[in-house]
Amino acid sequence: MSNHMWQIIKTFLPIFSKHKWWTILYFVLTIIIVALSVAQPYFYKEAIDGFINIFQKTDSALIPTHLAILGWFIASYGNNILSALKGWLFWDIYGNPAYIQMLKDQYNKILHLDIREFIDRKHGELLKLVDNATDALVSINNFIFDELLTPVLSFIVLLVFAWNYSWQLTLASLAIIPFHALLAWYSYRKSEQYAKKSRTAWNKIFGRIGDTFNNIITTKSFHGEPYEFSEVSNLSLVAYQHQSKTNRIWTFFDFFDVNTFAFVTIIVIGYFLLLDQQITVGTLLMFGNIINRILAPINLLMKSIKNFQTHIIKFKQLSEITDQTPQIISPVDGYKKSTIVGSIVLRNVNFGYKEDKAAVKNINLTIHPGEKIALIGHSGSGKSTLALLLMRFYDVSSGEILLDNIDLRKWDYDNLRSHFGVVWQENMLFHDTLINNIRYGKQDANLEEVTEVAKKAHAHEFINELRQKYDSLVGERGVKLSGGEKQRVAIARAMIKNPEIVILDEATSALDSKTEQLVQKGIENLIKDRTAIIIAHRLSTVQHCDKIVVLEKGNILAVGKHQELVKTCPTYNEMVQLQSHGFLNE
Ligand SMILES: Nc1ncnc2c1ncn2[C@@H]1O[C@H](COP(=O)(O)OP(=O)(O)OP(=O)(O)O)[C@@H](O)[C@H]1O
Ligand SMILES: [Mg+2]
Known part of the structure; x- marks a missing residue:
């Protein structure tokens, strides 16, 4: 006492x-x-x-x-x-x-x-x-x-x-x-x-x-x-x-x-x-x-x-x-850079949420600046986990992840995250206005900037039809918006940050083909001229990527382009076969 x-x-x-x-x-x-x-x-x-x-x-x-x-x-x-x-x-x-x-x-x-x-x-x-x-x-x-x-x-x-x-x-x-x-x-x-x-x-x-x-x-x-x-x-x-x-x-x-x-x-x-x-x-x-x-x-x-x-x-x-000391801490005098090239290297990366159960195993992967990489695999194969590791939400158990050739653990924590723009699987929005939700990515952005990214994210169309436009309130966790609308707001929010690297964890929910097209266009604008890691459930997103990484139970099964993988990777081929109406079945 x-x-x-x-x-x-x-x-x-x-x-x-x-x-x-x-x-x-x-x-x-x-x-x-x-x-x-x-x-x-x-x-x-x-x-x-x-x-x-x-x-x-x-x-x-x-x-x-x-x-x-x-x-x-x-x-x-x-x-x-x-x-x-x-x-x-x-x-x-x-x-x-x-x-x-x-x-x-x-x-x-x-x-x-x-x-x-x-x-x-x-x-x-x-x-x-x-x-x-x-x-x-x-x-x-x-x-x-x-x-x-x-x-x-x-x-x-x-x-x-x-x-x-x-x-x-x-x-x-x-x-x-x-x-x-x-x-x-x-x-x-x-x-x-x-x-x-x-x-x-x-x-x-x-x-x-x-x-x-x-x-x-x-x-x-x-x-x-x-x-x-x-x-x-x-x-x-x-x-x-x-x-x-x-x-x-x-x-x-x-x-x-x-x-x-x-x-x-x-x-x-x-x-x-x-x-x-x-x-x-x-x-x-x-x-x-x-x-x-x-x-x-x-x-x-x-x-x-x-x-x-x-x-x-x-x-x-x-x-x-x-009173617990956070495990993920920023090193004293960690690396800070105003802009980065955007190259990522994963070397023998292992990680598990619990000690006895690995979520990703022995991952070796190089992502060149400007490359678009798709991560695909069945549910639970470790896609979101890899994305979380890239932003250092968790530290690897063994191996290393390098950003611009510097280990993530040597980067200044806030600076590291400032280079990433993310759209997570569940698009969490704040119970706030649309403008505030979008400019969460850049807090001093004015309406003009917000409108510009919203247009590119194809969110402007539906926002403009709302009575209070950008001042409309989004319900808690975005429940007043449809799945496709939330995604586009999240895309705009990532875009306004103007990051060098984009991580996109696609929601699995099915979108109708018109919305799908709008979201797709939004994504294209977001990843343009940036290094992008896309966790994709839709083949339409995957096909144009420079590399597709197939994950299974935390392991990389194969890496290649769509056409190659169809021929060489049975798991990928099976996924393509199972896909109906443009979606990958889980
Ligand atoms: N916070 C957590 N604590 C413990 N285990 C977790 C946690 N998050 C994920 N896992 C486990 O880690 C493994 C990989 O999960 P992950 O979320 O990376 O899968 P995923 O490939 O993104 O799946 P999905 O396509 O369904 O989103 C799964 O076995 C999952 O149960
Ligand atoms: Mg996931």
């Missing part, structure tokens, strides 16, 4: 040093509040003893009674006002900006995780983890620096103050603390496993909800609503059951009331001290009055342990992901 706790506290320190003057003011206010919280019981004691003196007609009080009452009033009310001011200052200067800063930090870490981390996880779950961790970080820091700081300082000062009046009563006030701490520790350990399970169940719930929203068309077409609902209901029952167990343990803990125990101890011991005339009535009542404040930080801490437990689990669950 302490390691994570320190990690959490550390996130807050830079925010303090950033606002030096506010921080000084904040601590000055804290010190005044602490001083007032000691002045309060002092005036209280003086007033009580003053009253008794008046009653007994003796006159041994240090200050007149009416001044003591006025002092008590000012100290109490001043404390209240300054505490409110301090609270406002804390939230405005530290709390809210810290929340934003932490959200940004977490998001930035997540954005730079390896692609593997995203593929292996439900996005809703990640989202929930970020939300949880940000909340947890801010809550813990606010607790420590705002809620706890003043009571802890007051605790120290009040102890010294109280000790001066009666060391016996001071010790009596603290006697109960070890028992309370022991009980807190026991409850923490006992409930930890349930709290963890409950949090995990909550994360799964949001993972599931996110997944359902992403696949809402599938859910609805298969009448999946009742199933999805019952999945989330079941998960929430699990979360509830574990939460309940945690709560039961902490309820038992809450039975324990430190203040009452301490109060009884003080009264009993105080009674004997009074009899012995070691203390005044004012002192005894003052102890009764300050016991709450002496024990306040202990009470606060103990009561917050349950929340701490949840917060630390929340933080831990995200940091287990974000």
Whole structure:
């Protein structure tokens, strides 16, 4: 716990040093509040003893009674006002900006995780983890620096103050603390496993909800609503059951009331001290009055342990992901080039997503600048995997891939990717306008440039017919557009980047012949004068390529031109034979 706790506290320190003057003011206010919280019981004691003196007609009080009452009033009310001011200052200067800063930090870490981390996880779950961790970080820091700081300082000062009046009563006030701490520790350990399970169940719930929203068309077409609902209901029952167990343990803990125990101890011991005339009535009542404040930080801490437990689990669950060092990292002083020739060499390349299962095996391939290469093969033969390796989404397990004769691992990561334009198998579009989707490839592009590439990609025709043209919104993941339209938008997006190398992972979905022609023309414009790697399912795309690479189960089976392969490669020939209406059967 302490390691994570320190990690959490550390996130807050830079925010303090950033606002030096506010921080000084904040601590000055804290010190005044602490001083007032000691002045309060002092005036209280003086007033009580003053009253008794008046009653007994003796006159041994240090200050007149009416001044003591006025002092008590000012100290109490001043404390209240300054505490409110301090609270406002804390939230405005530290709390809210810290929340934003932490959200940004977490998001930035997540954005730079390896692609593997995203593929292996439900996005809703990640989202929930970020939300949880940000909340947890801010809550813990606010607790420590705002809620706890003043009571802890007051605790120290009040102890010294109280000790001066009666060391016996001071010790009596603290006697109960070890028992309370022991009980807190026991409850923490006992409930930890349930709290963890409950949090995990909550994360799964949001993972599931996110997944359902992403696949809402599938859910609805298969009448999946009742199933999805019952999945989330079941998960929430699990979360509830574990939460309940945690709560039961902490309820038992809450039975324990430190203040009452301490109060009884003080009264009993105080009674004997009074009899012995070691203390005044004012002192005894003052102890009764300050016991709450002496024990306040202990009470606060103990009561917050349950929340701490949840917060630390929340933080831990995200940091287990974000603290991983990405495997794909940019080398220090990696190669950067504004333009490249566009030659690619793969030498004895092996790679598997899992260690025991190779996805591509012993690949040797040279792609010359400007060449158009088609990768073909049955589903699962490793075509998309090769494309991902070329852009260094994963590192090869063995062998090497060279771009312009330089190993990919020596390139500056961002620069490397700036030379590629891609159209992936599933054309993911953002829930944004068409213009923003296209200029994602070049963020400062103006409408003219966007229109120009859209024309070349043959997307302009259908966009121009939309009521809001380029400002029309695309639904999440592009669902408002047809398959062929999405492809053409994706082609325009790759084209506006003006890359030297193009990777095209053709969608397998069948397009009607007119759309097919438009997409084909778009592709031709995209790959013109560029090195192109085309994962093709349609023979119309493949035939004109300089080289066709036939993959089977991760191996290169044959390389050649269409006419050659028909004669020399039985697998390719079989694919051609099986092809009907212009598509390769899978
Ligand atoms: N993220 C992943 N984790 C584990 N295995 C994967 C992952 N992605 C792909 N695979 C596996 O790697 C192999 C190659 O997959 P790949 O996606 O490269 O095939 P493909 O040739 O592109 O197929 P398709 O034509 O269907 O798109 C397959 O056995 C696949 O199951
Ligand atoms: Mg694929």
